[in-house]
Amino acid sequence: MSDRILVLVRHGQSEWNLKNLFTGWRDPDLTEQGVAEAKRAGTLLKAEGLSFDVAFTSALTRAQRTLALVLGEMGQEGVKTSRDQALNERDYGDLSGLNKDDARAKWGEEQVHTWRRSYDVPPPGGESLRDTVARTLPYYVQEILPCVLRGERTLVAAHGNSLRALVMVLEKLSPEGIMKRELATGAPIFYRLAADSTVLEKRDLIA
Numbered sequence: 001m002s003d004r005i006l007v008l009v010r011h012g013q014s015e016w017n018l019k020n021l022f023t024g025w026r027d028p029d030l031t032e033q034g035v036a037e038a039k040r041a042g043t044l045l046k047a048e049g050l051s052f053d054v055a056f057t058s059a060l061t062r063a064q065r066t067l068a069l070v071l072g073e074m075g076q077e078g079v080k081t082s083r084d085q086a087l088n089e090r091d092y093g094d095l096s097g098l099n100k101d102d103a104r105a106k107w108g109e110e111q112v113h114t115w116r117r118s119y120d121v122p123p124p125g126g127e128s129l130r131d132t133v134a135r136t137l138p139y140y141v142q143e144i145l146p147c148v149l150r151g152e153r154t155l156v157a158a159h160g161n162s163l164r165a166l167v168m169v170l171e172k173l174s175p176e177g178i179m180k181r182e183l184a185t186g187a188p189i190f191y192r193l194a195a196d197s198t199v200l201e202k203r204d205l206i207a
């Protein structure tokens, strides 16, 4: 029986991460540092002796490019890949494109933190993390999980909050627990699942 392996990786630093802008569904590319982070993720995964049978990513450039760089570094360019907007970043609505410090100055530290990290308070015109879970989870259950359970080693390259939505489910975190969970750019998280889809083993490949 082969292992049920799932690796999640957040895209490398984007131009808008660097400029400190709310990004959401906007589509900036990776910075040079982001490219280096994605390559380092590939090197780390290769050093673990891992290879992948299938990959998933969002409809956004920064995640797709990260996936390509990871697979390129592993010498695995041909891996079957699915792209879907179900894995897109949480939609930041009216905040998209605004500077995060300017937003804090305008609405206050606490309000901006609530918009960024609460479970169920959406930013104006955008999605809460709960809304993001509601669109990523069906895709996970219908498309990603069946591959993992069939024993196909699976890589998902996506975004801070679309991956926090999956991490919440995988790690059975409460709404309070997920508030404190930050995902670093280009830092792979390795999971080995049981046949009932619960997590047997979890490792952060960058401490």
Ligand SMILES: O=C(O)[C@@H](CO)OP(=O)(O)O
Pocket: 017, 021, 022, 023, 024, 089, 090, 092, 116, 160, 161
């Ligand atoms: O701007 C965004 O889309 C996200 C990820 O970079 O930011 P935050 O850390 O506020 O969730």
